[in-house]
Amino acid sequence: MFDKIIIETHSLTKIYKTGKIEFKALNNVSLKIKEGDFIALMGPSGSGKTTLMNIIGCIDRPTSGEIFLEGQNLSTLPESQLAEIRSKKIGFVFQTFNLIPNISALKNITLSMIFAEVPRSSRETIALELLKNLGLEKFTKNLPSELSGGQQQRVALGRALVNNPSIILADEPTGNLDSSTGIQILNLLSSINKEGKTIILVTHDASLKKYANRIITMKDGEISEHR
């Protein structure tokens, strides 16, 4: 099971153009990620780690090269199918939590299920169960602004998990949290990983390396270190 390749890229290159200036965010990146991996994607800012994550997360497309997700070539898929993959196979967790501010914790989670076309009748039950597992059963009706940073990030984690995706993409998930809360979140990610989900953790905090089974370090759009 652990040998199944879930993500595979071939010479991924991403060039951003601002006016006449070209910026190579990714340069010839080829890598394979196995199902169940916990990857720490590291490197200084501007090294291309977020770009790589965005391409894996189907919200960006490479300028050249190919990317396969569970054997499916993403480079050729139309927009609407990419959206479907995002809703069913990928869970995003952001540094700034990015919860929808005007709706409750519960609704933030059911929102994800709307996109995955989960029938309305079962949404609330699933979301409540999930919030309970995350220790948030008392805060289901609260707006994000009424929750602490750690609670918000747990709601965001719930939102990422609710459609049972195979990959969790976490971009600096502890960047806005104090260290003890950050540890809670990473422990949660660890336990999610133990349930078989592939996790890609983008960070430049070296202390988080210990949670990962693989560390990929990037520099200037290229993979500089891989172990």
Add this chain to the structure above:
Amino acid sequence: MITDIFLMSLDALRSHKVRTFLTLMGIIIGISSVIIVTTAGNSVSYFVQEQWDIFDPTAILVGVGTASDPPRITFTESVFTNNDVKKIQDLPHIKNVAPVGIVPIRKVSIKEGFLKWNSAPGGTMYASTSDMLDILNLEISEGRIFQEGKNEIVITEATKELFGKDQLLKIGDVVYIQRIDKKNLRAKIVGIIKESSEGNILTQLTTPSILGPTDPYYTTFIGSNVGGPLNRITAYIVLYATATDKTNVDKAKAEILDYLNSGKSDASKYKKEKYDFVLITQQYIVERIDSVMGVINMLVTIIALISLAVGAIGIANIMFATVTERTREIGTMMAIGAKRRFILQMFLYQSTIIGLIGAILGCVLGASGSAFIVQVLNTYLKDIGGTAFTGIINLNFSIEWFGIAVFFGVLAGIAAGVLPARKAAKMDPVVALRYS
């Protein structure tokens, strides 16, 4: 899915109550002003028509003047003779015809005891034939109508109080009418005119206080006095006629015109070249009122559409601001699987909901506003109309306007939402997520 997007849009609107309310106001004001003006306008126009309907719809006013559109009667030319009146009466579709001789009165006097006189300024006096009563829709409540060639008059109820409430005039009394030419004419009151039970402004205006026969009270002549009284012919400025039936008004009008222009009529001999015979019918007046109301309604509709457009621009403005403000949320939603169509619909529904709610509230406000205005108008009309005024303006809602208002409100909402919603849906999620 659509229900979900709809509920999401409602959530977004609910979380910005003040903003939503202010945006709604634009549409509410637009829609309610259309409703108020059309409803109040409709009600007034119905009221005016009703008032005219009490006046005989078969009535035709015959005069000379300019037969343009609108026709103008010059109330200075005395051309119609008694012979013309008789001939017109014999036309097939004419029910009644009566000359109108306006007798200018200086004062009315009564003898009060031995050698003692009491006088009062007189009201309006028409000299005509007994047919005048029919034409003006008046009835004799006491006594009888005057006889031609006799010094007899009929007066209105109100005129009974000419010399005060303690000295009411009654049938059999004799008064002396002094005309503007200082000629005093004896007049015996033989009848009282009943004022219309449906008292209204128009009969008030058209009902003379004194009505008498043309002979001896009316003496406007054509030609000069030179050559003796035989060359003098009594002539009138205008004639009142009625058609046999509402549907025959046009026929009656054509017959009168044919006769007058034929050369057989006296009027054609006395009329000056530069003038035409002019016939104004009741129906024409109603049509005129209608067309004036139509123009007013059209102008108001244009103004209303402009205010609706301003409201729509308000929505668009707010929607653009909302889209920009929610850029990161849009990026997040896309990242967690929202299709572009979902984002598009979400913002489009928001503006459509604003349009719809605005239109509905606008209808409610418009309906109550027009009810209020009609009430104010009624109070005002009572003040100017006094006791004689009993007609009221009835609120005249046209239900289809509510449908049209809602349609246009929704349309404005959609139109205002299209560009902001497209802007949102076209966002690049990577860029949107980086937005702060």
